[in-house]
Amino acid sequence: MKQFVYEYATKVYFGEGAAKKYLEQALAPYGKTVMLAYGGGSVKKNGIYEEITSILKQAGKTVVDFSGIMSNPTYEKVQEGAALAKQEHVDFILAVGGGSVIDCCKIVAAQAKTEEDLWEMEMEKHLFPAQVIPMGAVVTASGTGAEMNGGAVITNEEKKMKSGMAAAAPRFAILDPEYTRSVPAMQVISGAFDTLSHAMETYLGNSDRDNVSDDVALAIMKNTVTNMRRLQKDVNDMQARGNLMWDSAMAENSILKVGRVTDFQAHQMEHQLGAYTDCNHGQGLAVIHPAYYRHIVKDAPEKFARIGKEVFGVNSAEAAVDALAAFIRECGLPTRMGELKSRVEITPELLRQVADTCNVIKSNPRELTHDEIYQILMECV
Numbered sequence: 001m002k003q004f005v006y007e008y009a010t011k012v013y014f015g016e017g018a019a020k021k022y023l024e025q026a027l028a029p030y031g032k033t034v035m036l037a038y039g040g041g042s043v044k045k046n047g048i049y050e051e052i053t054s055i056l057k058q059a060g061k062t063v064v065d066f067s068g069i070m071s072n073p074t075y076e077k078v079q080e081g082a083a084l085a086k087q088e089h090v091d092f093i094l095a096v097g098g099g100s101v102i103d104c105c106k107i108v109a110a111q112a113k114t115e116e117d118l119w120e121m122e123m124e125k126h127l128f129p130a131q132v133i134p135m136g137a138v139v140t141a142s143g144t145g146a147e148m149n150g151g152a153v154i155t156n157e158e159k160k161m162k163s164g165m166a167a168a169a170p171r172f173a174i175l176d177p178e179y180t181r182s183v184p185a186m187q188v189i190s191g192a193f194d195t196l197s198h199a200m201e202t203y204l205g206n207s208d209r210d211n212v213s214d215d216v217a218l219a220i221m222k223n224t225v226t227n228m229r230r231l232q233k234d235v236n237d238m239q240a241r242g243n244l245m246w247d248s249a250m251a252e253n254s255i256l257k258v259g260r261v262t263d264f265q266a267h268q269m270e271h272q273l274g275a276y277t278d279c280n281h282g283q284g285l286a287v288i289h290p291a292y293y294r295h296i297v298k299d300a301p302e303k304f305a306r307i308g309k310e311v312f313g314v315n316s317a318e319a320a321v322d323a324l325a326a327f328i329r330e331c332g333l334p335t336r337m338g339e340l341k342s343r344v345e346i347t348p349e350l351l352r353q354v355a356d357t358c359n360v361i362k363s364n365p366r367e368l369t370h371d372e373i374y375q376i377l378m379e380c381v
Contacts, residue, residue, distance in 0.1 A: 001211055001259030008253065010148050011172040014246065016238075018176045019052060019138060024059045026172045030134055031091025037066040037081065037105050038096045046182040048140060052096055064088045066108075069097065072274050072281070073104035075119055075156040081108035085133060093135035095170070098191065099144025099281075102137045102170070103152035109133040110167035119156060122165055132168035140179045142245040143191020143282060145198060145252025147173035155275055160357065162275035175249065177242035185235040189228060189331050190282030192244045196224045197266060197285045198251035204296075204303055205262035205363050214306075217256045220247050221311045228331055263364035266292050269373060272358045276350055277342035284340060286333040290325040291379040295372065297321050299365035337381045351377040 013022040027034070034056055036049075043049040056063050066081050085093065085108060095105040110129035111118045121127050137147040146152070150169035155162040180188065203217040224247045230240035250256070269292065270284040277284075297304050301317040308320030312327065328335055337346045344350065355374035360367060368376075 001208065001213075002261075004258045006254065006258050009150070009169045009171075010253070012148075012175060012249065013172065014175045014242075016176055016178050018174045019055060019179075023052070023055045023138070023174060026136060026174075027056070027059055027061065027092065027094075032060065032062050033064060033089055033091045034061045035064045035066050035081075035085055035088070035090040035093045035108075036096065037069060037093060037101055037108075039067070039069045039071075039098075039101050041067065042182065043096055043140060048096065048138075048179055052094070052138060056094075064090060069101045069104045071100050072153075072155045072162065072278055073100050075154050075158075077104055078107045078111055078118075078154060081105070082111035085109075085112035090133055093133055093168075094138065095135060096138040096140060098139070098141030099146040099194075102139075102146035103144070103154065105135055105137075106146075106150065106152040106167040106169070107154055107165055109135045118165070118167075119154075123163070128166050134171050135168050136172045136174075137170040138174040138179070139176075139245065141183050141187060141191055142175075142180065142241075142248040143188075143194040145195065145248045145250075147175070148249045148253035153271065155278075157275075160275050160353075162271040163359075164271075173249070175245050177238050177245055180241050180245070181236065181238070185231065186332065188231060188235070188241065188244070189333060190280055190286075191248070192224055192228045192231075192282070193286050193328070193331070193333060194282040195244065195248045195251045196221060196228075197282075197289065199224065199256060200289070200307070201264045201267060202251070202256040202260075202262045203307070204300060204365060205260060205264075206365070207260035211260055213256050213258060213260050214303075216250075218306060218310045220250055220256065221307065223247055224251075225311055225327065232331065261363040263361060265361040265364045265368060268359040268361060269354070269377065272354045273377070275357075276354055277340065277344060277346060279340040279342050283334045286328045286331075287335060287337060287340060287380050288376070290321060290328065290335075291376045293321045293324065294379075295368070295376055296365045303365075337377075346381070348378065348381075351381070
């Protein structure tokens with residue numbers, strides 16, 4: 001393993017009733033004004049909003065609502081939240097939702113503490129914020145693992161870029177599987193596939209053999225697949241939903257990444273596809289992964305063979321890719337571009353633009369060219 005420094009920044013409160021039991025004490029060290037951030041309003045329909053606001057008021061907090069955070073949160077929405085946080089002198093940001101809400105709040109927390117444009121600061125000057133408004137997360141839809149790190153994925157519609165940014169890591173995270181009960185089955189499965197993707201992409205980066213992180217990644221992959229299958233049988237299997245919540249957190253709290261490099265080329269392709277189409281992230285990954293893996297399977301045959309044996313129970317590298325594709329179909333996830341919900345028609349010309357603007361990873365089994373990325377995307381049509 002390579003040298004590393006690891007610090008676990010987020011305190012986790014896991015289990016049924018975790019918000020009622022722990023949220024007030026988790027907020028105690030922070031100031032009075034709390035920005036309560038959420039998405040399209042489902043938290044109001046399922047009772048979570050009422051429960052959280054009741055706890056906040058009981059704790060003596062002044063609540064500032066920041067609503068309407070969309071899937072694939074935009075940089076424009078970040079700026080709206082940052083302006084509100086400044087105007088209301090917000091002391092703490094509480095993100096209630098899935099990865100999109102949490103990611104948006106991470107960047108809001110940083111942008112609200114600087115007059116400099118954060119996108120320009122990070123993407124062009126390669127500088128990162130020194131101050132942030134402290135924040136926490138109440139997870140209502142799992143998969144991204146956003147509650148366990150300081151990274152965020154934001155869509156800059158003006159620049160047609162969907163990219164990772166660095167900002168605030170949540171000080172704490174509330175993980176109550178009951179809070180996911182009202183989430184539709186396909187949304188749960190799509191999120192879980194993102195978790196599976198995180199573990200696979202971390203595992204397939206270049207690293208020494210017998211790396212302990214590889215073994216943990218394989219365990220996360222296997223558990224994710226097992227519990228996705230459980231949800232196919234019973235969408236209200238709360239033990240399976242709880243397992244997937246923790247799989248999601250484990251896949252992105254850096255435990256799998258220490259002492260090694262990672263791949264994440266499929267994520268880069270999906271991010272740019274999402275920037276142009278606004279498609280669901282997990283579903284976009286489900287379409288791209290098998291095509292990408294068929295291109296690189298011969299560049300990492302031992303690693304793919306281990307995925308096949310330990311996750312899917314098959315005996316070769318090529319069979320592992322086939323098993324992944326079959327599992328995607330089994331879960332009812334999209335397998336072709338035409339099955340994705342897109343704000344625009346997905347044409348060869350659009351995919352050429354996606355390929356040409358895609359970030360190329362240099363630490364995966366084999367570095368791709370933009371032409372090969374285009375070929376992979378076209379194989380998904």
